[in-house]
Structure formats: structure tokens, C-alpha cells
Amino acid sequence: xxxxxxxxxxxxxxxxxxxxxxxxxxxxxxxxxxxxxxxxxxxxxxxxxxxxxxxxxxxxxxxxxxxxxxxxxxxxxxxxxxxxxxxxxxxxxxxxxxxxxxxxxxxxxxxxxxxxxxxxxxxxxxxxxxxxxxxxxxxxxxxxxxxxxxxxxxxxxxxxxxxxxxxxxxxxxxxxxxxxxxxxxxxxxxxxxxxxxxxxxxxxxxxxxxxxxxxxxxxxxxxxxxxxxxxxxxxxxxxxxxxxxxxxxxxxxxxxxxxxxxxxxxxxxxxxxxxxxxxxxxxxxxxxxxxxxxxxxxxxxxxxxxxxxxxxxxxxxxxxxxxxxxxxxxxxxxxxxxxxxxxxxxxxxxxxxxxxxxxxxxxxxxxxxxxxxxxxxxxxxxxxxxxxxxxxxxxxxxxxxxxxxxxxxxxxxxx
Ligand SMILES: [Mn+2]
Numbered sequence: 001x002x003x004x005x006x007x008x009x010x011x012x013x014x015x016x017x018x019x020x021x022x023x024x025x026x027x028x029x030x031x032x033x034x035x036x037x038x039x040x041x042x043x044x045x046x047x048x049x050x051x052x053x054x055x056x057x058x059x060x061x062x063x064x065x066x067x068x069x070x071x072x073x074x075x076x077x078x079x080x081x082x083x084x085x086x087x088x089x090x091x092x093x094x095x096x097x098x099x100x101x102x103x104x105x106x107x108x109x110x111x112x113x114x115x116x117x118x119x120x121x122x123x124x125x126x127x128x129x130x131x132x133x134x135x136x137x138x139x140x141x142x143x144x145x146x147x148x149x150x151x152x153x154x155x156x157x158x159x160x161x162x163x164x165x166x167x168x169x170x171x172x173x174x175x176x177x178x179x180x181x182x183x184x185x186x187x188x189x190x191x192x193x194x195x196x197x198x199x200x201x202x203x204x205x206x207x208x209x210x211x212x213x214x215x216x217x218x219x220x221x222x223x224x225x226x227x228x229x230x231x232x233x234x235x236x237x238x239x240x241x242x243x244x245x246x247x248x249x250x251x252x253x254x255x256x257x258x259x260x261x262x263x264x265x266x267x268x269x270x271x272x273x274x275x276x277x278x279x280x281x282x283x284x285x286x287x288x289x290x291x292x293x294x295x296x297x298x299x300x301x302x303x304x305x306x307x308x309x310x311x312x313x314x315x316x317x318x319x320x321x322x323x324x325x326x327x328x329x330x331x332x333x334x335x336x337x338x339x340x341x342x343x344x345x346x347x348x349x350x351x352x353x354x355x356x357x358x359x360x361x362x363x364x365x366x367x368x369x370x371x372x373x374x375x376x377x378x379x380x381x382x383x384x385x386x387x388x389x390x391x392x393x394x395x396x397x398x399x400x401x402x403x404x405x406x407x408x409x410x411x412x413x414x415x
Pocket of ligand 1 (some may be wrong): 269345370385
């Protein structure tokens with residue numbers, strides 16, 4: 001594959017192969033919801049639309065029409081409006097849309113409904129596919145759900161299919177172009193963590209570490225944060241998604257960082273736990289090394305063929321063994337007091353990337369490895385998270401360069 005454009009083209013080809021005969025697929029790029037007055041939430045492009053086109057623009061549609069084995073690709077973009085462009089910048093032209101995506105048929109949005117209607121009738125289509133992902137039964141319908149409902153009313157003869165499962169299966173296996181972006185995101189994250197290690201000391205506030213990380217990755221070309229940086233010292237570290245970051249860090253405490261840069265649309269997701277004062281106490285060190293042991297043992301089974309759920313079962317098994325050894329628990333059921341989340345998730349265009357959780361691991365998957373131990377009564381929370389690529393030759397730790405050994409951390413903090 002010579003260009004990124006070939007990557008998007010290949011993704012569309014694979015989706016086209018999956019589409020039922022005589023059907024069309026409609027994928028929407030999304031739109032930022034209004035926050036208040038004339039202030040909108042920041043736009044997050046639909047990841048599937050991006051995966052298929054390489055375009056990060058609001059209110060675009062990709063239409064794929066399959067008749068026989070032919071698949072026609074049509075892109076609908078927003079029309080240029082000079083009076084609006086003075087405020088929000090230039091819109092993408094049809095030529096630019098073709099250059100990025102490789103799609104040669106590009107219409108303006110105003111033609112969407114007539115082209116759609118004509119395609120269905122001229123080609124006698126019988127099916128329509130939308131990304132109908134739903135996280136919870138109670139969840140409010142999004143724009144695509146609403147559009148699909150409206151579509152079904154207008155074309156009751158057509159069968160609806162969800163694109164979610166095929167896109168999930170495609171995105172689960174990363175290709176070379178994606179791994180390059182992920183490595184870029186990891187490299188930026190490493191720069192940020194290096195700066196934290198240089199500056200961390202008692203008396204500073206958690207938000208200062210957050211600011212330093214965010215500044216460093218942006219200053220080096222990151223598109224942004226993969227997610228809101230977590231800098232949780234002392235007792236805050238037992239709250240998994242603590243994001244306030246307002247506390248002053250004290251000598252003797254540990255501080256847990258969970259952070260990542262985004263690059264080329266792809267996210268790094270890394271956790272490190274450091275001693276605020278530069279050295280671990282013996283107790284902190286013992287707990288820290290327990291988490292490292294769990295990491296090492298789970299890593300060994302991160303090979304093709306291992307069932308995904310086995311990773312967390314292994315983490316629980318090792319934590320149970322180690323916690324019993326230290327006399328912190330008496331029965332295996334008690335392990336949930338100190339370890340209470342999953343050991344990993346897929347990583348990619350989304351930080352918690354889509355992917356099946358009931359399948360064997362396969363080459364090309366990128367999965368986080370993040371055991372953690374949380375001892376509320378001692379105000380200690382430790383999580384160590386690496387990003388791991390599954391290959392036929394064994395696991396490749398993409399974040400291997402980011403310091404995590406006890407001696408390594410203490411030496412770096414002495415500088
Ligand atoms: Mn994670």
C-alpha cells in the first residue's frame with residue numbers, strides 16, 4: 001500500500017464485499033451538538049466515516065450502492081458558502097474531498113435526497129445499511145437512528161441492516177498505516193511523560209502536571225488529548241476516572257497518571273504511577289511490583305488464539321495469588337476489594353475502541369494492558385498501562401520506552 005488514500009479505499013472495498021446484494025450503505029460524518037447559545041461542543045468525526053474516507057468534516061454522507069458485484073461510491077459534502085467561510089474557515093471543495101478519500105463522485109448535500117431516491121428506484125434496491133450501534137436500550141436515538149427510522153417510513157419495502165458489526169470486525173485488526181499513527185501517538189505521549197518525570201515534586205498541584213503534559217504533546221504536534229488527562233495523587237488515585245486534578249501533591253504520596261496523545265486520529269492510552277517525592281516507600285514498592293508482576297504474566301498470554309476474556313481472568317488469578325501472599329485477602333472472592341476493572345480494551349480511533357470481546361486474540365489487534373490495585377485505606381492507587389500489539393511472533397509493547405521500572409523511575413527523578 002503506497003498511500004494513506006489506498007488504506008481508505010481498501011476499507012471501502014472490504015465493506016463493499018460484505019454489503020448484501022442490491023443494497024446501499026449510508027454513513028454519516030456527524031455534527032457537533034449545541035452546548036449553549038451559539039457555542040457548540042467540539043466536533044468529533046464519526047470514526048467509521050473517517051475510517052472509510054479519511055475526512056474529518058461535519059455533515060458529510062458517504063453512500064455506497066451495490067448492484068451485482070459493482071459498488072458505486074458517492075460522497076455528499078457541504079456546499080461552499082463564502083459568507084459563512086469568513087467566520088468558520090474554508091469548506092472542503094469537491095476536489096479536496098476526492099484527493100483525501102479517493103472517491104471521484106462528489107455531490108453537494110442538497111442533492112442527497114434526489115440521488116438517494118433515484119438510486120433506490122433505478123436500481124431496484126432492496127436493502128439499506130446504517131451504523132446502528134447502540135450502547136444501551138435506554139439511550140436516546142442519535143441522528144443516524146432517527147434518519148434510519150424516517151428512511152424506513154419512506155421506503156417500507158427495504159430491509160434495514162446494521163453496519164456496526166462488520167465495521168467492528170474490520171477496525172479490530174489494525175493495518176500498517178494505523179500502526180504508524182498509533183506509534184506517533186505513543187511517541188508524543190512519551191515526551192509528555194518525560195516532562196512530568198523531570199518536574200514532578202512535592203508542593204505542585206495535579207493540574208500543573210496535567211498542563212505540562214498537555215502543553216508538551218501539543219507543542220510537539222499532537223492533534224489533542226486522547227481523553228481528559230488524569231493526574232490523581234494520594235487518595236484520589238482509587239477513583240478510576242478522577243479528572244478534577246485540583247489537589248496539591250505531597251511528599252510520600254504516589255500519583256497516578258492516565259493520559260494519552262491523539263495523532264492522525266489514533267489514540268495512545270498510557271498509565272504510570274510515580275512517587276511524588278522521587279522514591280517509593282517499601283510498602284508502595286511492594287504493591288507497585290505486584291502490579292508489574294500481573295502485567296508480566298498477562299503479557300505472556302497476549303498471543304494469537306488466547307480468548308479475550310482470558311486476559312482478565314489471568315489478571316484476577318495473579319492478583320489473588322499475590323494479595324493472599326501479602327496477607328491482604330483471605331478468600332479469592334475478596335480480590336474485588338482491590339482490583340475492580342477490566343485488564344484491557346481495544347485501542348485505535350476510539351480510546352475504548354470497538355471490537356468483539358468474545359473472540360480469540362489475532363495478529364493486528366492493539367489492546368491495552370492495565371492492571372491496577374487500589375488500597376483506599378492506605379490512600380494508594382497504582383495502575384500501570386501499556387499498549388500492546390498482537391503479532392504471530394508474540395506481543396509487541398508499543399509503549400515499552402516509557403519508564404516503569406522502580407529503579408528507572410527513581411533514577412530519572414533524581415536528575
Ligand atoms: Mn485504558
